[in-house]
Every structure is written in C-alpha cells, then in structure tokens.
Amino acid sequence: MQVLKQETEIAEVIRERRSIKKGYNNHYVKEDTVTDLLEDAIWAPTHGMRQPWRFVFIGENQKQEFAKRIASTYPEERQANRESYLNEPSAILVVIMEKGDNQKKQDENFGATACMIQNFQLLAWERHLGVVWKTNPHIYDSKVEEILQVNEEERIVGFLHMGYFDELPTKKERIPVRDKFSTFQVV
Structure with missing residues (x-):
C-alpha cells in the first residue's frame, strides 16, 4: 500500500479552487x-444510489435566447440587468434534482447533488475552467x-x-475549524 504524503493533491485542489464569478x-x-466532467462528478455519494440529478446545458449558441427568456420572468425594470448578467458566463449548466417523497429523501437528494456539484467544481478547476454555483x-x-x-x-x-x-x-480565508468544533460532553 502506498503511503500518502502529508497533503495530498486533492487537498491542494480543494484549497486552491475559487468560485469564478466574472472576468x-x-x-x-x-x-x-x-x-x-460530469461523467466523473456523478460518482458522488448518493443515498440508495438514487442519483437524483439531471442537467440542462446552455452553450454559446443558446445563451442569448436563454438569457432573454429567463430575464423575462423578472419585473420589467430588472430584465435588462438580468439578461446582461446571464450573458456574462461562457456557458451555464442548470442542475435539477428529484425532490424525494419525504423530508429525509429530499435532504439526502440535496446532499448528494451538492456533493456532485462540488466534484464538478473541483474537476473543472483542474482543467482551468471556472465555475460558480x-x-x-x-x-x-x-x-x-x-x-x-422541470416537473x-x-x-x-x-x-x-x-x-x-x-x-x-x-x-478568502476560512474561519479556523477549532472555532467551530467541540467534543460532546456528558453533563
């Protein structure tokens, strides 16, 4: 068995990744x-192997019409701003998940989908592709x-x-773990 070095490559990628919001x-x-990227990202933990996600890709050829249609759902005075905002990224991936028929399944489905999104962001970062959720x-x-x-x-x-x-x-620095960590104590 190979011994891992103190900080693995994955730890480095996790710490280096940034949300790319503009530019x-x-x-x-x-x-x-x-x-x-999704072929690897979907290997996230998923309760009951439900794999509760699906995706809609909006690329360069669809972006202007997509932005116009989504912006049209806003009040008229905000539509130009929202259309411009949705045209900023090079592409958009809409992530849709199955709700689940009870609160437990909904929480599990959201957790699995969030893990998959984090996988996607890390994998994209390795390819110098910026992502923001x-x-x-x-x-x-x-x-x-x-x-x-969406049904x-x-x-x-x-x-x-x-x-x-x-x-x-x-x-941006993170709050130290010790500031948010405790050990259960019997009182």
Missing part, C-alpha cells in the same frame, strides 16, 4: 467538456421551471455559471 475570457465552454431568485420561479421543463417531482438546485479565466480571484 471570463472568450474561450468557449464546449458541451463535450461539460459531459466529460448560483442560487438566484429565478431558480425558485415557476415560470423558469416551465421554461426548463412537479423536481426542483432547480442552481445554475452553474462557467467560463475560462485569466486572473485568479483573491483567496
């Missing part, structure tokens, strides 16, 4: 790249669900904005 360059994000109000809008053909047993978990980038965002 995308003009390199296109290809559908094949996204499906390739967006949970804007439109993901809860029934009109957006209709546009994306009653599903919900949108988020829009993953993606794009290649030239500049790294500043690293």
Whole structure:
C-alpha cells in the first residue's frame, strides 16, 4: 500500500479552487467538456444510489435566447440587468434534482447533488475552467421551471455559471475549524 504524503493533491485542489464569478475570457465552454466532467462528478455519494440529478446545458449558441427568456420572468425594470448578467458566463449548466417523497429523501437528494456539484467544481478547476454555483431568485420561479421543463417531482438546485479565466480571484480565508468544533460532553 502506498503511503500518502502529508497533503495530498486533492487537498491542494480543494484549497486552491475559487468560485469564478466574472472576468471570463472568450474561450468557449464546449458541451463535450461539460459531459466529460460530469461523467466523473456523478460518482458522488448518493443515498440508495438514487442519483437524483439531471442537467440542462446552455452553450454559446443558446445563451442569448436563454438569457432573454429567463430575464423575462423578472419585473420589467430588472430584465435588462438580468439578461446582461446571464450573458456574462461562457456557458451555464442548470442542475435539477428529484425532490424525494419525504423530508429525509429530499435532504439526502440535496446532499448528494451538492456533493456532485462540488466534484464538478473541483474537476473543472483542474482543467482551468471556472465555475460558480448560483442560487438566484429565478431558480425558485415557476415560470423558469416551465421554461426548463422541470416537473412537479423536481426542483432547480442552481445554475452553474462557467467560463475560462485569466486572473485568479483573491483567496478568502476560512474561519479556523477549532472555532467551530467541540467534543460532546456528558453533563
């Protein structure tokens, strides 16, 4: 058995990864790249092997029409802003999950989907593809669900904005674990 070094490559990738919210360059994000990343990302832990996710890809050729349609669900005074905002990334991946027929399954499905998204972000980072998980109000809008053909047993978990980038965002420190850690004590 091989002994792992003190800090593994995965630990480095976890600490180095950043959410890329803007500053995308003009390199296109290809559908094949996204499906390739997803083939590995879906190996996330999933309760009962439910694999409760599905995806809708919006690439360069669909982005303008998609942005216009999603922006149309906002009040008129916000539509131009939202359309511009949705046109910023090079591509968008909408992540949709099965709700589950009770609270336990819904929590498990969300946890599995969140793990899969984190896998996707880490895998994308290795390829110098920036990703940010967006949970804007439109993901809860029934009109957006209709546009994306989300059925009653599903919900949108988020829009993953993606794009290649030239500049790294500043690293933001984390609260030390010891500040949020305790040991159970019998009283």
